[in-house]
Amino acid sequence: MFNEVYDVIVVGGGHAGSEAAAAAANMGSKTLLITMNLQNIAQMSCNPAMGGIAKGQIVREIDALGGYSGIVSDTSAIQFKMLNKSKGPAMWSPRVQSDRMRFAEDWRLMLEGTPNLDFYQEMVSGLIVENHKVVGVKTSLGIEVRAKSVVLTNGTFLNGLIHIGDKNFGGGRAGERAATGITEQLVNLGFESGRMKTGTPPRVDGRSLDFSKMVEQPGDEHPEKFSYLDTTQPLKEQRSCHMTHTSELVHDLLREGFDRSPMFNGRIQSVGPRYCPSIEDKINRFADKNSHQLFVEPEGWKTCEYYINGFSTSLPEDVQFKALRSVVGFENVKFFRPGYAIEYDYFPPTQLKHTLETKLVEGLYFAGQINGTTGYEEAASQGLMAGINASLKVQEKDAFTLQRDEAYIGVLIDDLITKGTEEPYRMFTSRAEYRTLLRQDNADFRLTPKGYDLGLASEKRLKRMEEKQSKSDAFVQFFRETSVTPDEANPILESKKSAPVKQQDKMFKLYARPNITIDDVRQFESVEQYIQANNLDTEVIEQTEIQVKYAGYIEKEKNNADKLNRLENLKIPAGFDYSKLKSMSIEARQKLTKIQPVTISQASRISGVNPNDISVLLVYLGR
Amino acid sequence: MFNEVYDVIVVGGGHAGSEAAAAAANMGSKTLLITMNLQNIAQMSCNPAMGGIAKGQIVREIDALGGYSGIVSDTSAIQFKMLNKSKGPAMWSPRVQSDRMRFAEDWRLMLEGTPNLDFYQEMVSGLIVENHKVVGVKTSLGIEVRAKSVVLTNGTFLNGLIHIGDKNFGGGRAGERAATGITEQLVNLGFESGRMKTGTPPRVDGRSLDFSKMVEQPGDEHPEKFSYLDTTQPLKEQRSCHMTHTSELVHDLLREGFDRSPMFNGRIQSVGPRYCPSIEDKINRFADKNSHQLFVEPEGWKTCEYYINGFSTSLPEDVQFKALRSVVGFENVKFFRPGYAIEYDYFPPTQLKHTLETKLVEGLYFAGQINGTTGYEEAASQGLMAGINASLKVQEKDAFTLQRDEAYIGVLIDDLITKGTEEPYRMFTSRAEYRTLLRQDNADFRLTPKGYDLGLASEKRLKRMEEKQSKSDAFVQFFRETSVTPDEANPILESKKSAPVKQQDKMFKLYARPNITIDDVRQFESVEQYIQANNLDTEVIEQTEIQVKYAGYIEKEKNNADKLNRLENLKIPAGFDYSKLKSMSIEARQKLTKIQPVTISQASRISGVNPNDISVLLVYLGR
Numbered sequence A, B: 001m002f003n004e005v006y007d008v009i010v011v012g013g014g015h016a017g018s019e020a021a022a023a024a025a026n027m028g029s030k031t032l033l034i035t036m037n038l039q040n041i042a043q044m045s046c047n048p049a050m051g052g053i054a055k056g057q058i059v060r061e062i063d064a065l066g067g068y069s070g071i072v073s074d075t076s077a078i079q080f081k082m083l084n085k086s087k088g089p090a091m092w093s094p095r096v097q098s099d100r101m102r103f104a105e106d107w108r109l110m111l112e113g114t115p116n117l118d119f120y121q122e123m124v125s126g127l128i129v130e131n132h133k134v135v136g137v138k139t140s141l142g143i144e145v146r147a148k149s150v151v152l153t154n155g156t157f158l159n160g161l162i163h164i165g166d167k168n169f170g171g172g173r174a175g176e177r178a179a180t181g182i183t184e185q186l187v188n189l190g191f192e193s194g195r196m197k198t199g200t201p202p203r204v205d206g207r208s209l210d211f212s213k214m215v216e217q218p219g220d221e222h223p224e225k226f227s228y229l230d231t232t233q234p235l236k237e238q239r240s241c242h243m244t245h246t247s248e249l250v251h252d253l254l255r256e257g258f259d260r261s262p263m264f265n266g267r268i269q270s271v272g273p274r275y276c277p278s279i280e281d282k283i284n285r286f287a288d289k290n291s292h293q294l295f296v297e298p299e300g301w302k303t304c305e306y307y308i309n310g311f312s313t314s315l316p317e318d319v320q321f322k323a324l325r326s327v328v329g330f331e332n333v334k335f336f337r338p339g340y341a342i343e344y345d346y347f348p349p350t351q352l353k354h355t356l357e358t359k360l361v362e363g364l365y366f367a368g369q370i371n372g373t374t375g376y377e378e379a380a381s382q383g384l385m386a387g388i389n390a391s392l393k394v395q396e397k398d399a400f401t402l403q404r405d406e407a408y409i410g411v412l413i414d415d416l417i418t419k420g421t422e423e424p425y426r427m428f429t430s431r432a433e434y435r436t437l438l439r440q441d442n443a444d445f446r447l448t449p450k451g452y453d454l455g456l457a458s459e460k461r462l463k464r465m466e467e468k469q470s471k472s473d474a475f476v477q478f479f480r481e482t483s484v485t486p487d488e489a490n491p492i493l494e495s496k497k498s499a500p501v502k503q504q505d506k507m508f509k510l511y512a513r514p515n516i517t518i519d520d521v522r523q524f525e526s527v528e529q530y531i532q533a534n535n536l537d538t539e540v541i542e543q544t545e546i547q548v549k550y551a552g553y554i555e556k557e558k559n560n561a562d563k564l565n566r567l568e569n570l571k572i573p574a575g576f577d578y579s580k581l582k583s584m585s586i587e588a589r590q591k592l593t594k595i596q597p598v599t600i601s602q603a604s605r606i607s608g609v610n611p612n613d614i615s616v617l618l619v620y621l622g623r
Ligand SMILES: Cc1cc2nc3c(=O)[nH]c(=O)nc-3n(C[C@H](O)[C@H](O)[C@H](O)COP(=O)(O)OP(=O)(O)OC[C@H]3O[C@@H](n4cnc5c(N)ncnc54)[C@H](O)[C@@H]3O)c2cc1C
Pocket: A011, A012, A013, A014, A015, A016, A017, A034, A035, A036, A037, A040, A041, A042, A043, A044, A045, A046, A047, A122, A123, A124, A125, A153, A154, A155, A156, A157, A158, A172, A173, A179, A180, A182, A198, A199, A200, A276, A312, A340, A341, A342, A367, A368, A369, A370, A373, A374, A375, A376, A379, A380
């Protein structure tokens, strides 16, 4: 039925698969997206939200490179918040509540509007592999489709098993069936596979809730947005979330079901996401806490369905129900569906190269939850990178990877393939050594030129970024060059209880003071004039402020990163034989042999490889 | 988990279930809709269209009674056509192309906005029956929900088996799983079940089609709409369909797969819809026809997915593909998914009363495809009637049924429960004896007063109908009373080549002439003045025209219907023992015992019961 040989086949239309398909097609590869149900493209399996701490940065990075997640997050948003705004800009993290149906529909329409991209609805049941090289896929109907590369993004569907209390049944997500065949084949091909689990809270009927007893959580007064493009607009209206909390009574009611919990009675063996624990997990681990916050999140603009963030659970549904009814505001709650846990197969990501290509089978890429990660953003960014690299490989071009000081995406992939993960991997700002460099405000500076070179980011995108950069650079320069006299400065400084100056000084120095803001310096006539004359928008002004106020930190991190990058340039020859390094610890030799790091720097990040081992390696390599 | 005893539980959120749930809830019953996936409410399993010949009339009837299908069809329409406009008004049939996603979403939001209606997502695996009375349902998780009545609307999901070529697998619809457990239990309870099949064509990528080679099929120039309410508006913009056709070559290519066709090699035994035949069926049955029309229908406003109306098939996917590629305009077609056939369980509807309650289990209602029908409209209207009657029964009120001269819905249900059906039942105008009475323009006159009395149609709806009625009655009266002279009339008559009059005559008589239209009579000053003075809209004017032009036919059919209704009033005592009527044919006695008709009239419609048998019965009953 498929005559043509595709450049890239993407299996699975979740967050990873959608980005992979878009990237490959936009880079000119003939691409086919095969997914089990074309009506569920980029379905949000769990909470209706994109972004958040460290994840918001990732969405901005995807957007900067020319991916779609940022645009769709904007068009489907019902609420915007910049988290951590009171902290330094490295911590600022954009987050939206999404309209779940709009999100999926907008994604689908974006993909339909992408040239070079074909669609096919079916389950892929196996790969066609010849001479350790993937050459296509087989579907459950027995159809064979040939391709030069394949990206697997099966999410939670591989042998998915859903648990609620002591019941369990096959499924990839509530109401959807599991996918079978692929794991078994990959294991036969020599891959190692494992099992992970994740969970989701009940969905409830908002008409049954008493919001007057909860605390309203409105969006930002001046909402921003994800995409650096001007094709999307900040929200004019927003929907609020609400906050409530559990209590000792709720916890007691939940405990009554612990003996029937698949988590506690041993039925679920696999590891769940430490940082999205179920409510039973929280009660168990933090036994002294007598209350946990719950966020009541609307699922869309008009629907009355709500998501109970913080109440993920796989306890028996009657226990979930009884306990939730004791939460303030939930006295009369009605369920749309109970929470559940799901176990699924994943493949330890140390089996991958930095490009997300598998080491074992050429042309085969893995992206998303299949790599042991959790979260839409983590999945989407891997999809993007896999789609890019599959495309580059087919076009016989150099691979594209990101360093740890260039992007959270770089940190994510390097962590995965170097350290692997024993539990669902989620991104945090703390995982990035250089998080002052990896800010949400400068993802375009960091990545848009690269995206443009790849043929992924549009020229329009590049031009917008260049304009923002030149304007903010010039404005910083203005502050560096312009002086103010004590007469001009002191009234303003005093009004902010900042020490007065004794002599003329550069504006930069004053502006750099912690409690002096743009509103203060705008009181200098020359600043206001400059802004007007150069027609500076909020984005440029904010960028300038960050450059002025954090110049020191940024500089320092850049230097550190540069040092690391020198190590990063110390390449280890492919297929290096570690067994001959007898003075290296056995563990290090095994790990290094397994991971096959590409650089000394990567080698040093492998757990179990210590500085001593690195010295041995350096000596051997003649450094 | 469910403490409360519901008045009505509706199982299945397809077209039947959605109407049933809305009706019951709007009539004040505490209602619960349980369905396998709340994201697929009122999913269009097959073509993205509502209405059509006889079906359009049903949608208008549903709307007139206060159901939702008409409103949703309007809000989600992308094209409107009044079919058969060149024929008499009994044949006029409204039809829309729908935006599939919008249709489902609008339905869901309408239901969410309905008070008294709760939602729950899960599979119902069985009923709770006590003393031949249904008292609730059991779900696959083992949850029990209690209710005073249950409406089953499982559609094509009961033990659904999907066929493509020589492959088959369980499923209720592409990408969705089948439902199990219910059939087995009902059979144990004494129900008879059967197997039917239906099919669907491939969905294709519009970007791969060459529309310039096809014939454009635009919507009506002046689109109308379904709902009698003014809350929906006629379309201002529309999307076109396109027409193309098969050829001998296409047929030959299809024939190559016949030996692998589940229809022809005996793998599918069950009967499919005679009037929606698969393409292989058409080729087989009409071997002399060397071309069949295909309609290429967009699936929504923005999507590039297209539905190939007329190409329903369960041939192997490679055969489908090869053949479709030979259709003009499809030379480069790409598939989103192949066509398939599905077999499913149904319950011969002779096991039901006119209320759609089962005869065997009190409080249990069946509606939709489970009764052996096909089509969204047939399903929706049954759902509405089942929802109404379940509600009335719980409220201990009289049942609500419609006679054959009152509504297509009456014809549909009477046919089903009296005659049963050996193949998927589809409505046609020819099934209605009194189709001149059952027009799309007067469903409100026929049914809105009834809907209002039920508490289903709003007062606003009733008022609109009453105004339309009084205005059109008065306008008809005006034509009856107003005379025109030959001098006034003849120029107009001559211009239409209609015989001149010799003396003054009532306008009614002239207007009643076949080729004289409203535009002609508007040339009489008094008519135009009347229209302006009374502010008559198109709907009233059209209604008047029908009343004037078809007065004779309408009168005649009314008389016939009245005669029948007298028979209809001859009731047969419940539980009547036919075995004692030895002079009646054995077949008639068996059929009558099985169907247990309520009236002599219904008895006379049972196949196998002949006039002789009716005479015997009449004599016995002392008539
Ligand atoms: C119950 C549940 C709870 C979760 N809770 C959280 C949470 O609390 N926090 C969090 O951060 N993340 C959570 N997640 C994870 C989050 O949903 C995923 O990380 C994210 O969706 C992964 O994206 P993906 O693209 O890798 O896979 P998915 O979004 O799972 O998409 C996979 C896609 O591939 C398709 N597919 C799979 N196999 C095949 C095949 N063989 N052939 C064709 N198509 C196939 C599927 O139909 C699906 O469209 C949860 C997920 C689930 C299911």
